[in-house]
Amino acid sequence: xxxxxxxxxxxxxxxxxxxxxxxxxxxxxxxxxxxxxxxxxxxxxxxxxxxxxxxxxxxxxxxxxxxxxxxxxxxxxxxxxxxxxxxxxxxxxxxxxxxxxxxxxxxxxx
Amino acid sequence: xxxxxxxxxxxxxxxxxxxxxxxxxxxxxxxxxxxxxxxxxxxxxxxxxxxxxxxxxxxxxxxxxxxxxxxxxxxxxxxxxxxxxxxxxxxxxxxxxxxxxxxxxxxxxxxxxx
Numbered sequence: 001x002x003x004x005x006x007x008x009x010x011x012x013x014x015x016x017x018x019x020x021x022x023x024x025x026x027x028x029x030x031x032x033x034x035x036x037x038x039x040x041x042x043x044x045x046x047x048x049x050x051x052x053x054x055x056x057x058x059x060x061x062x063x064x065x066x067x068x069x070x071x072x073x074x075x076x077x078x079x080x081x082x083x084x085x086x087x088x089x090x091x092x093x094x095x096x097x098x099x100x101x102x103x104x105x106x107x108x109x110x
Numbered sequence: 111x112x113x114x115x116x117x118x119x120x121x122x123x124x125x126x127x128x129x130x131x132x133x134x135x136x137x138x139x140x141x142x143x144x145x146x147x148x149x150x151x152x153x154x155x156x157x158x159x160x161x162x163x164x165x166x167x168x169x170x171x172x173x174x175x176x177x178x179x180x181x182x183x184x185x186x187x188x189x190x191x192x193x194x195x196x197x198x199x200x201x202x203x204x205x206x207x208x209x210x211x212x213x214x215x216x217x218x219x220x221x222x223x224x
Contacts, residue, residue: 041217044215046213097168
């Protein structure tokens with residue numbers, strides 16, 4: 001059974017304080033690793049897809065990286081508007097179903 | 111705005127009742143997915159339809175059923191409701207059947223079972 005685990009569950013940062021979110025996955029035949037952002041009361045919003053170990057994707061202050069067992073979402077000099085829950089998901093080669101992790105709730109204080 | 115519309119936004123009902131949640135995908139998207147999000151279980155995949163046909167099934171209870179109509183909108187039917195069915199139900203759509211993992215989520219239907 002595919003499993004995705006995210007840590008930490010919650011993270012408080014000061015504005016400008018860089019950090020990383022972790023996503024560990026156990027998937028039989030990884031087809032892709034995906035990052036989403038979810039604001040309170042909203043549906044998840046797609047951020048990145050990573051397909052193979054060593055791949056990196058960037059968007060503004062966010063950079064996602066992938067190894068054979070983990071993915072990291074690096075947040076550089078975060079701003080309060082980056083506060084949200086960040087979800088990691090994985091898909092295996094058997095189908096298109098995404099298995100989501102529990103998410104990391106990020107709070108950035110001004 | 112993702113372009114995915116879900117109704118109703120909030121629903122309060124009693125145990126044993128039946129409800130129907132509706133989803134209109136983004137224009138042009140052929141795939142519709144249903145997910146359940148609760149505090150203790152996170153985001154759980156229920157079912158996927160592609161152009162009217164069931165494509166994949168996840169942890170969907172037998173009391174739940176779904177369908178996708180010719181105009182591509184989808185409905186999720188929940189019956190014999192239990193307290194534990196209280197959750198946020200999300201619909202998502204994609205143009206490519208989910209190959210790229212880029213799903214567009216609606217804002218969800220919050221179901222409260224009393």
